[in-house]
Amino acid sequence: MKLLLENWRRFLKEEDQKEYDYEAEVAKEKEELEQKHFGASANIGQMLYDIYQKEMAYLGSQGVAPDDIVDEHDDIFDVIQTKFNLLNSSNKISSNNLENSGRGSFRAVFSCDKDFVIKIDASIDGSGKDMNREDQQLGTNKKYGDIFPRVFKFDPEYKWIVAEKVTPIERVEGITKFFPNPLFRSDLMNSHLYLDGIKNAMDYKVSQMKGDKNAMQDLLVGFEYLRKADLTYDTYAPIDKYVDAVIKKFNKNPNFFKIVSAVFEHGIEIDDSIKQGNMGIGSDGRLVILDSSIADTLNKGRAAF
Numbered sequence: 217m218k219l220l221l222e223n224w225r226r227f228l229k230e231e232d233q234k235e236y237d238y239e240a241e242v243a244k245e246k247e248e249l250e251q252k253h254f255g256a257s258a259n260i261g262q263m264l265y266d267i268y269q270k271e272m273a274y275l276g277s278q279g280v281a282p283d284d285i286v287d288e289h290d291d292i293f294d295v296i297q298t299k300f301n302l303l304n305s306s307n308k309i310s311s312n313n314l315e316n317s318g319r320g321s322f323r324a325v326f327s328c329d330k331d332f333v334i335k336i337d338a339s340i341d342g343s344g345k346d347m348n349r350e351d352q353q354l355g356t357n358k359k360y361g362d363i364f365p366r367v368f369k370f371d372p373e374y375k376w377i378v379a380e381k382v383t384p385i386e387r388v389e390g391i392t393k394f395f396p397n398p399l400f401r402s403d404l405m406n407s408h409l410y411l412d413g414i415k416n417a418m419d420y421k422v423s424q425m426k427g428d429k430n431a432m433q434d435l436l437v438g439f440e441y442l443r444k445a446d447l448t449y450d451t452y453a454p455i456d457k458y459v460d461a462v463i464k465k466f467n468k469n470p471n472f473f474k475i476v477s478a479v480f481e482h483g484i485e486i487d488d489s490i491k492q493g494n495m496g497i498g499s500d501g502r503l504v505i506l507d508s509s510i511a512d513t514l515n516k517g518r519a520a521f
Contacts (some may be wrong), residue, residue: 260300261334261369261376264326267296268336293324293338299325316441322347323507327381331499332368336376348374350508354482355379360474364505365498382504384498391495394503395463399458400447409447411490416442417466418486420459421476435459471503484508 322339339342355367369378370384389406423431466472
């Protein structure tokens with residue numbers, strides 16, 4: 217019994233001398249999880265980007281201009297999908313075949329997992345890399361990152377990113393239901409008129425935050441039009457008082473407040489962002505902006521065409 221007690225005391229003393237590094241353990245666990253879930257996706261992202269660049273180079277050698285490749289050769293992404301699936305069948309990088317999930321003027325999106333997508337730069341001037349970088353910064357921003365897709369892995373040069381898979385909203389009421397306002401007619405919530413009211417309110421609030429009185433005055437005209445189109449129950453109050461009341465109601469909506477904050481801070485284009493196809497539903501049911509649509513980056517990419 218005496219020996220047992222001595223061994224027990226020695227064991228306790230040895231344990232006291234060990235320092236448990238919580239942060240190191242968390243970092244180790246995170247690294248293991250990331251490697252398990254996103255390691256293959258990182259390899260896939262690089263492969264997709266390399267295949268795309270080779271296809272661009274081939275078409276260029278055939279005399280096709282870069283802007284024509286992006287603008288007219290939609291089948292290039294089907295070629296990428298086919299070539300990747302052939303490589304994957306022999307290398308077994310992923311257990312699933314690649315699916316082409318869509319493309320814009322600057323990026324292509326592929327899915328090889330039910331939870332994640334890979335976005336590659338498919339621009340002629342690097343705008344796609346800029347967008348990937350912006351998505352990564354916004355998707356990890358604690359202030360309002362939950363209104364953007366979460367980004368889990370990315371290339372150091374932003375040639376590709378691995379992001380949360382979001383289900384696009386295809387009908388207008390899929391967006392407007394997240395922005396109820398008692399001053400707008402609920403029976404018109406499934407209309408583009410209601411969506412216009414939301415966007416006008418966002419524009420007005422951002423202009424108010426900037427102190428741009430000229431823009432605010434111009435937007436009052438838009439509100440007057442919406443009021444005459446019977447979007448609102450109140451058609452008699454002075455327009456400035458009415459708009460103040462509308463904004464006050466919207467300010468209580470977390471989605472409205474976060475989007476307006478992101479627009480104000482990063483110069484996001486409201487018209488390009490708040491629309492069907494670019495808004496979606498995350499895996500946890502939250503409202504998400506698929507592409508950040510930062511004005512400076514969009515204008516740079518458009519100018520390249």
